[in-house]
Amino acid sequence: MGSFVxxxxxxxxxxxxxxxxxxxxxxxxxxxxxxxxxxxxDPERDANFAAFLAASVHSDxxxxxxxxxxxxxxxxxxxxxxxxxxxxxxxxxxxxxVNDNLKFDMAAYNSFFxxxxxxxxxxxxxxxNDTYLKVSGDESGVASYGEVCDLLVNWHIxxxxxxxxxxxxxPFDPYDETQVDLSGIVNAR
Numbered sequence: 720m721g722s723f724v725x726x727x728x729x730x731x732x733x734x735x736x737x738x739x740x741x742x743x744x745x746x747x748x749x750x751x752x753x754x755x756x757x758x759x760x761d762p763e764r765d766a767n768f769a770a771f772l773a774a775s776v777h778s779d780x781x782x783x784x785x786x787x788x789x790x791x792x793x794x795x796x797x798x799x800x801x802x803x804x805x806x807x808x809x810x811x812x813x814x815x816x817v818n819d820n821l822k823f824d825m826a827a828y829n830s831f832f833x834x835x836x837x838x839x840x841x842x843x844x845x846x847x848n849d850t851y852l853k854v855s856g857d858e859s860g861v862a863s864y865g866e867v868c869d870l871l872v873n874w875h876i877x878x879x880x881x882x883x884x885x886x887x888x889x890p891f892d893p894y895d896e897t898q899v900d901l902s903g904i905v906n907a908r
Contacts, residue, residue: 731743748769762852762855762856762857762863763852763857763859763863763864763867764857764859764863764864764866764867764870765870767789767793767863767864767867768867768870768871768874770786770789771786771789771790771867771871772786772874773786774786774789775787788821788824788828790871791813792828793864793865793867793868793871794868794871794872795809795810796864796865796868797864797865797868798868800865810825845861848860848861849861
């Protein structure tokens, strides 16, 4: 069994051919240019965001479900790294509004990882992964996992929140006293 990380040019080409794209850049075509660092991709962060974008519009509902489940996990993790109480409160609000299948999946996910949790092993794995990511050119290292949350929140604001805000503009009438204060203007009527 070979390496799961393609490190040689021929391994990269084989991986790209297998998944049906011509270049690594093609993998990130859905990541907006303004979300890239100096026009370049942050490999880990952008790969995770591109995975969300691709899965969220996939025709298979299980892919869509997986995209949003992953998005929740990334954002929950980012929030709990800053404030555990806020993360727990957010998770409780989410749990209160979801169906039993999602509650089951969330509980199973937490149970799986909590039953295997080892602080020493986690610290060692995080340090090794951080070093690997940085050596591979990702300056953020494991912090990139939290950075994907920034992209997810910005994406949500741009695609969901802002389009839902509608402001009805009434036509401007310079002689309408409710729109313009005409006092002090000679011959305004």
